[in-house]
Amino acid sequence: MTGTFRIVTLALASSVAIASAAFAQDTKGTVYYLVPTLLDEFQTGSISALEMFLGQVGYDMETLNADNKADLQQTQMNDVIALSPDAIILAAVDFNALAPAVEAARAAGIPVIQFDRQITSTMSDFTSVAGTIEIGQVAAGEVERLLTERNGAIEGTILQILGDPGDPYTLDIQKGFEEVMAAYPDVEIITQPAMLWEASNAGTIVSDQLLVNPEIDIIFSHAAHLSVAVVAALESAGRAPGDIYVMSSNGAPVGLDLIRQGWMQVEVEQPLYAQAAAVAMFMDRIVAGDDLVPGEYDVIGLNSVLTMEDWGPTIKIPGAAITLENVDNPAFWGNLSPPADPIVSVE
């Protein structure tokens, strides 16, 4: 019995040692990803995408969830700085509140990469975004098209459902959207917030607004999961698909399903895979402290532009409008088909 125990213990110890050695040889280092929340499909999707792409270029990734609390994310930044990782990827809960923590990390020699949410008030080593303001602008372009299709001119009523009004992400989309729509005085925009990004709040808003503003042409929610409740409210009110146009942003799987069912006309894609792939492509150079060369790059098939901004090198991946015509395109992250070809580091 004792002999068997010794053999098993030895075998286990050997396995662990071999695995550790292999692990140590295969990885170039550890990167921490500070994700703002796990209560959102885009964010959970970003974890698996970043983990996969970074793994392909030789990095391990650890994830910390901030539960949408800026103070918690600041604490996490301080903790991670103490661990001296090779880099920190930050999707900031609050675009400005995290700036001092970014500065502290960079002062400690740890490169900081902004993912999806752009911090412009301080320098970062790399920023990979689709641009929240740009998403609003793409949505506005689609509203122009849909209103023309529906009313023969760019006129009508839009119900815009924000996420939580304390979240700069939704406020930026609103800004981009309303900047473009300001050119059309015959378009009335009714704006309501879905507190805490909670879906049933969006359903409640729609139920009320349908009664007092039955002439609504388009309902634009700032996240696909809100549109699920929007559609449920429309269905409960006896509306059929297409009676009122529905659109949202972020390109989550539920949004694409609604397009296939005919309830939703447009989903503005946030190019999750490409945003994550861009981080992985440049990771070696970022960690090494090498200069990044501005210009055009092919990021998993999307033509993206790297520019040098006041806040550091920034790659912008174009967002796209998803409609019934292109909804099955596997490039859209909502179809959950990550690219088959491994990511190659930029030389």
Added chain:
Amino acid sequence: MTKGQRRTLEFVLDHLVWFMLIAVLAVFSAFIPNYFQPGIFANIIEQSTVLGVMSIGLAMVIIAGHMDLSVESVAALSAMVTGIFFCSSGIGIDLQLTPSWLAVPVSLSLGLAVGAAVGLVNGFFIVKVKMSAFIVTLASFIWVRGLVVAVSGGRSAQNLADEIRWFAIQRVFGLPVSAYVAILCFVVFSVMMARTRFGRHLTMIGGNEVAAYRAGIKVQKVLIITFMLSGMIAALAGWLLAIRTSGATANLGTGMLFNAFAAVVIGGVSLKGGVGLLPGVYAGVLLLSSINTAITLMRLPPEYTQVIHGLLVLAAVLLDTFKQFVRRRLA
């Protein structure tokens, strides 16, 4: 003060929240364009469905002299379980049963089982291990929400089976069937609290747990059942929430706990325990929904809605405090 005047005053005080509701509805109807219409009132009742059911369980626990912070997360878990098994898109596995109407009792049973399990865990630690209800249910609030994220992977389930969605689609006298489920819950549990031995024992325990024990009431048993009931009622609220939104997201129901607490307090339930009536709680829920609807119709800037909501809740609670002051003077 004459006997008649005193009786009238006590009636008003006992049902003050209903008078507040009528006054608020009258003011909103007079000053907010389009507020006064049957559809808006139907919406208010419909919007009160989930919060109302959730508030029943919370009110019962508070009347029993304890607290249950886990109701919001239990509702979310119940909604997610329903979504995973009976949604056809997202992470839903689209479980098919024969005959198809079995989806209703099976989904409801699954949800209730989840709620009962969490309630039992809460009850065990609070009653048997003598831990603070605040801490135990706060922990449940956190771990149950974590479980929602874990089982869903942060993704959502969508397209709930038609047999279950029927409760939100089918309307009787302008209201969805789900709203009648909530009203029925209030009637059943109000009767239970007022007319059954269990209800009376629960109120007595909330008033003075030691005295109730000395009077021969099985305090531990009643409390554990109460926590299980609270969990099951929260699970029913979650089931109705999944029906309302045709699925479940990982953040579904976020923030409802505070609204449920507000409704319970506005409804006249004392946080000290032993005092409170469930019909008043329903009036509190309707009052909150009326305010929410008014805020939506007034098109107020989004950043101010929470401020207004909070101030109105504070005003309602101040009025309740005034009510208690008057009652003490009458005594």
